[in-house]
Amino acid sequence: MNLEDLAKRVREACLEAIIQAYEDAGIQGLCAEGRWEIAVGALRTLDLTSVLRDFQQLSTQHAAQK
16 A cells, blocks of 8 residues: 555545534534534544554555565
């Protein structure tokens, strides 16, 4: 995995978190402003550890193959 792949995975994780939080907030009856605040909060607290760990593991495997 290269840096472009990592960036794509980070972007996808961020989008997934923000969209899910926005939709969940709408189901809870929040107004658009409230939904946006919840979505931004989800983005701020998003844990990207698993994405970075996968990147590190694949990079290590790729280096070992050389």
